[in-house]
Amino acid sequence: MKKHLKLLLTFFRYTIQTSMIYRIDFIVWTLVTVGWFIFTVVFYQLIFGHITGIADWTKGQIFVLQGFYFVTNFLFWGIFYPSLEYLPRKITKGEIDFLLTKPVNTQFLISFNEFSLNSFLDLFLGIGLMWYGFRLDNTAPSLFGIVQSILVMIIIAMFLYAGYFTTVCLSFWADRLENIVYFFPQIREFSKIPQQGYTGAVKWMLTFIIPAALIATTPSQFLFGDYNYQHVAILLIFAIMALKLSNWVFAQSIKKYSSASS
Amino acid sequence: MFFWALFHGLRIAAIILLWKSIYDAGDAVGGYTFNQLASYYIAVYFIGRVTSADFEDDYLGQIKSGEISKYLLKPFSFKRLAVIQNISWRSLNFTVSVLLPAIVIGIVAPQWLTLPSPQMGIAIVFFLVLSYIIGALISLLIINIGFFIDQGRTLQHLKWMLTGLFSGSSLPLNLYPDWLRHIAEMLPFQFNNAVPIAYYLQTPPSHSFWYQAGLAIVWVVLLWIVMEFVWVKALKRFTAVGS
Numbered sequence: 001m002k003k004h005l006k007l008l009l010t011f012f013r014y015t016i017q018t019s020m021i022y023r024i025d026f027i028v029w030t031l032v033t034v035g036w037f038i039f040t041v042v043f044y045q046l047i048f049g050h051i052t053g054i055a056d057w058t059k060g061q062i063f064v065l066q067g068f069y070f071v072t073n074f075l076f077w078g079i080f081y082p083s084l085e086y087l088p089r090k091i092t093k094g095e096i097d098f099l100l101t102k103p104v105n106t107q108f109l110i111s112f113n114e115f116s117l118n119s120f121l122d123l124f125l126g127i128g129l130m131w132y133g134f135r136l137d138n139t140a141p142s143l144f145g146i147v148q149s150i151l152v153m154i155i156i157a158m159f160l161y162a163g164y165f166t167t168v169c170l171s172f173w174a175d176r177l178e179n180i181v182y183f184f185p186q187i188r189e190f191s192k193i194p195q196q197g198y199t200g201a202v203k204w205m206l207t208f209i210i211p212a213a214l215i216a217t218t219p220s221q222f223l224f225g226d227y228n229y230q231h232v233a234i235l236l237i238f239a240i241m242a243l244k245l246s247n248w249v250f251a252q253s254i255k256k257y258s259s260a261s262s
Numbered sequence: 263m264f265f266w267a268l269f270h271g272l273r274i275a276a277i278i279l280l281w282k283s284i285y286d287a288g289d290a291v292g293g294y295t296f297n298q299l300a301s302y303y304i305a306v307y308f309i310g311r312v313t314s315a316d317f318e319d320d321y322l323g324q325i326k327s328g329e330i331s332k333y334l335l336k337p338f339s340f341k342r343l344a345v346i347q348n349i350s351w352r353s354l355n356f357t358v359s360v361l362l363p364a365i366v367i368g369i370v371a372p373q374w375l376t377l378p379s380p381q382m383g384i385a386i387v388f389f390l391v392l393s394y395i396i397g398a399l400i401s402l403l404i405i406n407i408g409f410f411i412d413q414g415r416t417l418q419h420l421k422w423m424l425t426g427l428f429s430g431s432s433l434p435l436n437l438y439p440d441w442l443r444h445i446a447e448m449l450p451f452q453f454n455n456a457v458p459i460a461y462y463l464q465t466p467p468s469h470s471f472w473y474q475a476g477l478a479i480v481w482v483v484l485l486w487i488v489m490e491f492v493w494v495k496a497l498k499r500f501t502a503v504g505s
Binding site: 021022024025028029031032035036038039042043046047050051052053054055085086089177178179180182183186187189190192193194197198199202 | 265268272276284286291292319320323411412413415419424427432438439
């Protein structure tokens, strides 16, 4: 554990150094993030010019929900994506050898060797949206709610990481699956609506088959003081199952992997 | 191929479900009915599958590693090759990402599919072709800029963001606030979705056909000049090692 933390710190320091070198990338990523942020604010301001609520959620609550969506943006583009981005290409070129021979857990090394400093902006903008949402409703979350919401977010991060890693591992099995890195993050699109906004089979599917509808809804509800532990249990089960599945899929994938180098 | 279709399909499904949850509450936005909005987003999906030319991704990594040399040393135009390869991929992709979903939607929700008149059909094809050319030129421009910066992929994300914001793929442009709509109507991204969809759904276009066609051609010329200029500079700058 200590060794892994030390490595994470080293990788993070490396991220800071590279971010300072590639300043144009830093600026462009910032523009991308701010652009999506502006669009989100304009989109919901505009919609709420015509409606009073979505699935009984007020305008402020919807902004809190969008805030959590931005937090998941940070998780994907800031934490998971930078390391996994080139995994399909590395597999094709047989460059995984360099990681397999290191005396550290290979899945850890593949998953967390690089971060994106500029995606931290997503985190801050997400928190800003939440603050704005509460301000609109003239309310504030309790400390108990905030702590529980953070814990729920950790469970969600585990689920998202494991699901993402498992899908990216498919590139071990098929050639030229480079766009696979964009596929799993797309399930978060279903988290932009409160889970209560879905009906029938879609609601059931997005709660019990792939709990995408809970990704932003559940931590938001905890901030509102609505402690839905049933949803947390579902997310926890999925997170554990997804982690186990990712370990198993990776082990099977490595068996299939054959180096292209010496 | 399959993943791209699923990727865009999921996005459109999520947007339609968002609107459904809004309309379930009995609200209406901008005079649209739910079925009209659903038709709009279905059109966004189909038109996007034809017009988007996201081929820069394949080449940016090769510029970084120097492998792009294999194209530059051959006696044919790299740019032409990139476009032709993308068109052939897109033609193959057509069955999976356009025909099959169209059949499924035609069976499940035929009210979301519209058959345009022959006259409108010609206008749609005209703008689809221009839109693809604009998309291809932007992709080539990003590839060319990739010779100057290390992480060219960030530009691809910038393009996606601008397309999401100004093409009308996330929201019909006539629902935008005036200031944002005016900006969108000046930029080339509207040809990616908003303009062909206006003809497809036979909604009144914001400007005349000739104005929009002229603007699209101006953008094609402008992008072509900039792309060629950066290409010449990029070739002078490029160095690679190895065989």
